[in-house]
Amino acid sequence: xxxxxxxxxxxxxxxxRLAPLxxxxxxxxxxxxxxxxLPYSFDGTASLKTMPAVVVMAESVxxxxxxxxxxxAERIPVVTRGSGTGLSGGSVPVQDGIVLCLAxxxxxxxxxxxxxxxxxxxxxxxxxxSEAVEAKGLFYPPDPSSMxxxxxxxxxxxNSGGLRGLKYGVTRDYVMGLQVVLADGGVIFTGNRCVKDVxxxxxxxxxxxxxxxxxxxxxxxxxxxxxxxxxxxxLALYDDMEDAAQTVSSIIEQKIIPCTLEFLDNVTINCVEDxxxxxxxxxxxxVLLMESDGHPAxxxxxxEALARIAKEHRAREVRVAQTPAEAAALATARRSAFSALARIAxxxxxxxxxxxxxxxxxxxxRINEIAQKYRLKIGTFGHMGDGNLHPTFVTDExxxxxxxxxxxxxxxxxEEAIALGGTITGEHGVGLAKKPFLEKQLGAEVxxxxxxxxKSFDPAGILNPGKIFDAA
Amino acid sequence: xxxxxCPTYDDTKLERxxxxxxxxxxxxxxxxxxxxxxxxxxxxxxxxxxxxxxTACPAGVDYAHMFEIAxxxxxxxxxxxxxxxxxxxxxxxRFLFMRPRLLRVVGRLLWIYQVTGFQxxxxxxxxxxLLPRDFRELEPITPTVRARFSHQLIxxxxxxxxxxxxxxxxxxxxxxxxxxxEINRDTADVLLANDCEVFTPPVQxxxxxxxxxxxxxELARTLxxxxxxxxxxxxxxxIISNAGGxxxxxxxxxxxLEDDPNYREAAAEWSKKLKDIHEYLVEIGFRKPLAxxxxxxxxxxxxxxxxxxxxxxxxxxxxxRSIPGLxxxxxxxxxxxxxxxxxxxxxQPEMAAKLQKRKMMHIEGxxxxxxxxxxxxxxxxxxxxxxxxxxxxxxAHPITLLAEAYRAEKNPQANHGRS
Numbered sequence: 001x002x003x004x005x006x007x008x009x010x011x012x013x014x015x016x017r018l019a020p021l022x023x024x025x026x027x028x029x030x031x032x033x034x035x036x037x038l039p040y041s042f043d044g045t046a047s048l049k050t051m052p053a054v055v056v057m058a059e060s061v062x063x064x065x066x067x068x069x070x071x072x073a074e075r076i077p078v079v080t081r082g083s084g085t086g087l088s089g090g091s092v093p094v095q096d097g098i099v100l101c102l103a104x105x106x107x108x109x110x111x112x113x114x115x116x117x118x119x120x121x122x123x124x125x126x127x128x129x130s131e132a133v134e135a136k137g138l139f140y141p142p143d144p145s146s147m148x149x150x151x152x153x154x155x156x157x158x159n160s161g162g163l164r165g166l167k168y169g170v171t172r173d174y175v176m177g178l179q180v181v182l183a184d185g186g187v188i189f190t191g192n193r194c195v196k197d198v199x200x201x202x203x204x205x206x207x208x209x210x211x212x213x214x215x216x217x218x219x220x221x222x223x224x225x226x227x228x229x230x231x232x233x234x235l236a237l238y239d240d241m242e243d244a245a246q247t248v249s250s251i252i253e254q255k256i257i258p259c260t261l262e263f264l265d266n267v268t269i270n271c272v273e274d275x276x277x278x279x280x281x282x283x284x285x286x287v288l289l290m291e292s293d294g295h296p297a298x299x300x301x302x303x304e305a306l307a308r309i310a311k312e313h314r315a316r317e318v319r320v321a322q323t324p325a326e327a328a329a330l331a332t333a334r335r336s337a338f339s340a341l342a343r344i345a346x347x348x349x350x351x352x353x354x355x356x357x358x359x360x361x362x363x364x365x366r367i368n369e370i371a372q373k374y375r376l377k378i379g380t381f382g383h384m385g386d387g388n389l390h391p392t393f394v395t396d397e398x399x400x401x402x403x404x405x406x407x408x409x410x411x412x413x414x415e416e417a418i419a420l421g422g423t424i425t426g427e428h429g430v431g432l433a434k435k436p437f438l439e440k441q442l443g444a445e446v447x448x449x450x451x452x453x454x455k456s457f458d459p460a461g462i463l464n465p466g467k468i469f470d471a472a
Numbered sequence: 473x474x475x476x477x478c479p480t481y482d483d484t485k486l487e488r489x490x491x492x493x494x495x496x497x498x499x500x501x502x503x504x505x506x507x508x509x510x511x512x513x514x515x516x517x518x519x520x521x522x523x524x525x526x527t528a529c530p531a532g533v534d535y536a537h538m539f540e541i542a543x544x545x546x547x548x549x550x551x552x553x554x555x556x557x558x559x560x561x562x563x564x565x566r567f568l569f570m571r572p573r574l575l576r577v578v579g580r581l582l583w584i585y586q587v588t589g590f591q592x593x594x595x596x597x598x599x600x601x602l603l604p605r606d607f608r609e610l611e612p613i614t615p616t617v618r619a620r621f622s623h624q625l626i627x628x629x630x631x632x633x634x635x636x637x638x639x640x641x642x643x644x645x646x647x648x649x650x651x652x653x654e655i656n657r658d659t660a661d662v663l664l665a666n667d668c669e670v671f672t673p674p675v676q677x678x679x680x681x682x683x684x685x686x687x688x689x690e691l692a693r694t695l696x697x698x699x700x701x702x703x704x705x706x707x708x709x710x711i712i713s714n715a716g717g718x719x720x721x722x723x724x725x726x727x728x729l730e731d732d733p734n735y736r737e738a739a740a741e742w743s744k745k746l747k748d749i750h751e752y753l754v755e756i757g758f759r760k761p762l763a764x765x766x767x768x769x770x771x772x773x774x775x776x777x778x779x780x781x782x783x784x785x786x787x788x789x790x791x792x793r794s795i796p797g798l799x800x801x802x803x804x805x806x807x808x809x810x811x812x813x814x815x816x817x818x819x820q821p822e823m824a825a826k827l828q829k830r831k832m833m834h835i836e837g838x839x840x841x842x843x844x845x846x847x848x849x850x851x852x853x854x855x856x857x858x859x860x861x862x863x864x865x866x867x868a869h870p871i872t873l874l875a876e877a878y879r880a881e882k883n884p885q886a887n888h889g890r891s
Contacts, residue, residue, distance in 0.1 A: 035511040036486070038500055039493030057485065083475060084487070103485040125476070149476045339530035348531070 017074065018054055018098075024066045031055040040099045043084040043091040044146070045433055046347050047397040052079070052093035056100050061179070061187055061218050064100065068216065069185030071098055072460050079464050080212040082123055082151030086158060087350055088431030090211045090467055100216065102153055108132045109219070115193045116224040117176055122153025122217050126160075129222065139227040141168035144427070145338065153217045159209030161427030163334075166385030167259040167293075170427065172208045177221035180207055180214075183458040191221060206453075211429050212464040214457040228259075228293035232303040233327035235319040236288040236310040237281060241265060244286035245361030247313040248384045251290075252357065256305055260291035261385030262334045265364060268341060268379040268392075269333075275340035278332055288315075288384065289334045291327075337381040338392070345377070345394040351410065353417040354388040354426030366416045367391045374409040376402070388426035415440070430468045438469060474525035479809050479827055480518060488515055491525035491535060498542050513546040518823070520816055521685055522809035523720075523780035536720075536781065537727070543687035565688050569646060569678045570695070576621055579650035583617035615651040615852050622649045623674035625657040636669035638709045638756070643699075643722070645715050646678040648848040655848075658875035659714045659749055665878045666758050668709075673702050679713075681721030684728070685814050696725045697735055705741040714749040714871060716775030716847035717814060720782050722746050748778065749871055750787035750846065760794045761877035767797030769840040770873070773831065773854060774806045775847030776813070788846055788870045795877045801838045805830075812853035824853075832857040835865065844870045 022030050031037050032054045042049045053076075058064045071078045077097035084091055093099050105123040111133055112118070118133050118140065126147035130140050143162035144150055150160070156178065161170040177191025190204040191197070207214055238244045241263075248261055264272065264287045269280050280287060288310065292302040307318045321327035342348040355363045364380055367389070371378040382390040391413055393406050414424045414437045424430075424437045439447055447469055454471075457463075461471055474491040475481050481490035488497065494515060500506035519539065526535045546552060568575055585591055622644040640663060644656045660670045680695035699722075703711060713719035726743035729735045747755070770792060778784045792800045811817055811827030831854070835843050843865055845851055851867050858865035 031486070033511060034506065035497060035509060035515065036488055038506065039487035039490070039496045042496070101485075106485075127476075146473065148473065339532075342531040 018076070021054065021056070021067070021070060021098075024070055025056065025063055026059075029057050029059065029063065031057065037099070040081070040084070040101070041093060043081070043086045043089065045087055045089040045092065045431070046349050047403075048089040048092045048432055050093045050095050052099040053096045054098055056098060057104055058100060058102055059104050061181060064102075064181045064216055064218060065185040065187055067098065067100060068181055068183060068462075071462050072183055072185070075460055075462065077462050077465050078216075080153075080157070080216050082154035083125070083146075083149045085146040085150045086154065086431065087352070087428040088158075088425065088433040090158060090429050090431035090464070091154070092432060094465060102151065102216075102218070105218065106151070111136050111138070111224075112193070113138070117193050118222045118224055120152050120220055120222070122156075122220060123151050126150050126152055126155055133224050134227060137227050138224040140174065140222055140224055142171045142174060152220050152222070156208055156217050156220055157210065157212050158429040159427070161383070161386075161388060163262060163383065164259050165383055165388065165427075166261055167257045172205065174223045175204060175208055175220060176223050178204050178207055178217050179219035181216040181218055183215065183460065183463050187218075188215075193221070209429065211431060211467050213454055213467055214463065216463075228295075230296040230299040231259075231291060231293040231327070232299050233321040233330050234290045234292075234303060234306055234310070235321075235330040235333065236290065236307075236315040237284045237317045237319075238286040238288065238313075238315055239284065240314070241286040241364050242361050243314045244288045245364070245384065247288060247310050247315065248360065249358065250309050250313060251306065252385075254305070254309065256302055256309075258290050258302065258306060258385065259293045260289060261383070262289040263287060263381060263384040264289075264333060264337055265368075265380040267377065268337050268381045271340040271344055271379055272333055272336055275343055276332060276336045278329065278336075280333060284316075287333055289331060291331075334381070337379070338390075341379045341392045341394050345396055347393075347395050347397040349393040349395065349406065349410075350428075351391050351393070351413065352382075352388060352426045352428045353391060353413055353422060353424060354386075355417055355420045355422030357385070357387045359420040359422065360384060360387055360389070363389060363417065363420060363422070367413060370409050370412050370416075373412075374405040376405060376409055378409070383426075386426075387422065411437070432467060435467070435469060473530055474528045477524040477528045479520060479522065479524070479811075480823065483823065483826060489518060491529075494519060494542075495533070495535070495538065498538055501542075501545070508545050508549040508551060510551040513549070513552040516542050516546050517552070517819060520776070520809050520811075520813040520823075520827075522776035522813060524776065524807060524809065527780045527783075527807070540684055540687070540689065543685070544689045545687075547687035561686075565683055565686060565691060569682055570691065572646065572675050572677050575646055575678075576650070579617050579621065582614070582650075583619065586616055587619070615855075617650050618653050620653065622653040622656040622672070625653055626660050626670075626672045628672055628674055630660060630664060630670045630672070632664045632667050632669065634667060637667040639669045639671065639707075640710045640712050640752070641703045641708045642670050642672040643679065643711065643713050643718065644672060644676050645713075645718055645848065646676075648715055649676075652848050652851060652869075655714060655869045655872055658869065658872045659712065661875045661878065662749070662753070662758075662871050663712065665875075666753065666756060671703070671708065676702065679718045679722050680728075681718050682814060684721050689728070692721075693728055693732070696728050696739065697732075700725070700735060700738045700742055705738055705745045708745060710747045710752055711742065711745045712747055712749050712752055714846065714869065716748075716778030716781065716784075717849055719746070719748045719784075720777035723782060748782055748784045748787075748846075750778075750791055751782075751784050753874075754787040754790055758791070758794075761796065761874060761881060763880040764795050764797040764877045765880040766876075767799075768842075769799045769801045769838065770842040770844055771801045771803045771835060771838040771840040772806060772870070773803055773810060773835070773843055773845040773850060775845060775850050776807070776809050778846055779807050788844070791870050791874055792844060795873055798873070801840050803838055803843075804834045810850050810853045810857070812847075812849035814849060817849075817853060828853055828857040828860070832861045832863060836861070836863055842866045842868055842873075844868055844873060846870055 077094035080100045081091040102123040105121040107121045109119040144160040155171045377394045380391045487493035677698040680692035684692040725739040729739035810831040811824035817824035854867045
């Protein structure tokens with residue numbers, strides 16, 4: 001799509017309005033040439049594209065504060081961005097606005113082994129944090145698929161999940177403190193190194209998942225836990241998705257919480273086989289990847305129980321990795337799921353409808369019915385343990401007729417998820433992509449409270465306006 | 473997913489310096505939203521073309537192809553034209569690297585300059601101050617030209633003593649032919665030791681990789697046709713390349729000549745037969761050497777166009793591990809570009825120097841006195857890097873180490889001290 005490219009005249013008028021910005025910032029921070037800013041006109045979400053007027057490559061909190069002060073006075077929208085891997089359009093620019101990029105603020109400031117806390121600038125990548133703490137025998141569990149490049153600030157803004165959500169939770173469960181620049185340029189810190197803290201409203205939690213609409217997160221303090229000593233990986237193959245889902249229900253019923261329970265449906269299995277050729281049977285209805293971690297003795301016991309429960313639920317085969325290399329090979333099936341789907345068509349739209357675990361099998365069945373109804377190819381995989389599905393549309397954004405059917409199917413999937421007591425987004429956020437469905441899930445009253453909250457934090461409406469919901 | 477693998481993005485954190493950003497610019501041009509401006513041209517030449525992004529891409533985007541077309545679009549637009557750049561490009565790409573015999577003459581002259589002491593004299597008298605700045609910086613990194621080139625080291629046809637089981641053609645390259653021809657000799661020896669009859673045409677044109685990567689696709693096609701005329705792909709079992717950068721281009725003659733009805737079939741056969749030496753040796757089950765002239769740690773730096781461009785990753789390691797006494801120590805970031813990137817170290821010296829430093833730091837960290845690598849550009853970049861950081865390091869092609877091991881079987885004293 002090509003809309004949103006601004007013409008020359010607009011650029012001239014805007015540059016005079018934005019000219020003072022260059023006085024506020026050290027040299028090298030402000031990008032305004034078309035070749036420089038065009039690559040910031042989109043994020044990881046397919047087919048959403050809008051040209052900003054300028055991009056600020058911030059390198060300090062003071063610079064961010066100065067930019068926001070200016071933007072509020074001039075009523076210019078500011079969209080904060082890390083590496084731009086978001087999947088709901090949360091960091092897609094506002095037309096002619098400012099993009100505030102924190103990718104250069106990527107330092108890990110401290111790993112405090114006495115309090116099990118890590119401090120990092122918002123632009124530090126999730127992987128770099130994970131590696132830094134693991135070097136000290138500690139563990140930061142959230143592992144969104146884009147963790148090699150996604151920034152911790154972006155993870156906080158979207159409250160990102162990952163493969164270990166079932167046992168370890170999501171980003172929110174690990175944030176201990178945040179430094180935030182407010183819309184008026186003021187800088188606050190919310191949280192501390194204490195495990196317990198009930199002093200006043202918990203503002204920290206309010207910023208988590210707020211998608212850059214309430215403030216700009218500049219520093220994150222993270223809770224760490226000891227690194228699990230052992231890990232075991234299993235892969236179970238089923239004829240029927242229902243049996244895989246029943247296995248998961250039974251595992252949880254038997255009070256076992258593995259760190260990972262991931263599944264692939266038949267469409268995804270076949271795509272993975274086409275792409276990676278790892279020897280999955282093409283007629284299998286589902287593949288379940290299970291991982292147990294913790295104390296070696298507990299892991300051995302848990303892995304045996306997982307294999308037993310899988311067989312009890314008609315798994316036609318259970319593969320147990322004996323070495324880390326074998327474990328990696330088994331995990332390849334799940335890890336290459338998105339790549340495999342992405343290769344078969346020009347556009348891949350990855351959704352994250354989530355339902356209570358008990359409704360999972362039903363939801364997968366409904367997605368298949370919806371795919372047939374709208375004559376679409378949808379591969380579904382995801383986090384079976386926490387009910388977070390990734391129905392993935394493989395399509396072509398240039399085929400407007402098909403995209404229309406995709407939109408209708410998506411709408412139906414979201415309605416189904418809501419009807420089953422689920423949510424339209426488990427881990428990607430609302431952004432632009434899911435804005436139309438939010439009210440259906442939350443209702444007008446809840447949305448109204450959110451709008452009032454937004455107004456009190458950002459009265460001028462400059463912080464990522466138009467994301468999550470429109471101003472009333 | 474490509475961003476963390478991109479050396480230029482890693483340095484600047486600017487989207488336009490990332491694969492995703494560059495593709496968005498290419499797309500904007502294709503969609504008519506952007507002209508092929510000077511800035512676009514500069515960006516296309518700031519890209520190393522290391523193809524690390526291609527390995528990382530979940531969607532399998534063919535960046536190499538897009539990148540070659542984008543650079544040729546830049547050349548067509550003339551946005552980067554300056555008199556100096558045009559002269560250099562004409563002299564090198566259009567003239568020198570199109571004429572293998574002339575290239576050897578120039579190489580010979582350079583050799584005379586170096587061995588007669590003129591180079592030392594030139595340096596001692598600081599005459600380099602008379603050169604324009606760009607050339608002044610280049611002069612110290614000029615590689616040492618060898619006394620004898622490939623055709624003086626390798627006969628056109630060499631047969632194994634034990635009788636040939638296979639017949640292969642050996643490509644000697646252009647830069648490698650002048651400055652590292654012994655690697656070609658070593659490759660021939662290793663092939664002979666593995667029962668291959670080796671056909672090495674004495675005068676070989678440049679493979680066209682320099683041209684293809686630098687926006688001169690028509691010249692690249694001309695050179696590809698000359699190669700096919702010289703070596704009939706139907707007459708051999710394999711065509712062997714021992715340089716990562718060349719191999720990555722040579723493999724795609726099928727695509728390069730797909731619109732040429734006279735060459736299409738031969739080009740397809742060529743691409744099928746084209747093998748990297750490591751790949752071929754592992755494929756035919758090469759003979760493990762029984763002796764080695766030396767022991768100790770060796771590390772391996774992966775040429776971008778061997779690993780990302782041709783996906784040859786395990787084979788060179790397998791060869792190194794097969795040599796008795798050598799311990800392969802993995803190099804951190806072994807797939808990260810060393811900054812050589814064809815002629816990148818000439819066109820973008822600043823970024824190239826940063827990458828070279830980073831690479832040398834990792835090599836030093838392994839403690840290995842030998843670094844193996846399989847591309848002449850990388851080879852020279854590492855040698856210069858070692859010189860700059862006063863590191864005593866031998867840089868060697870994995871095949872050289874294998875050839876030395878085979879030779880040591882016959883004469884345990886051979887090869888000592890050779891570098």
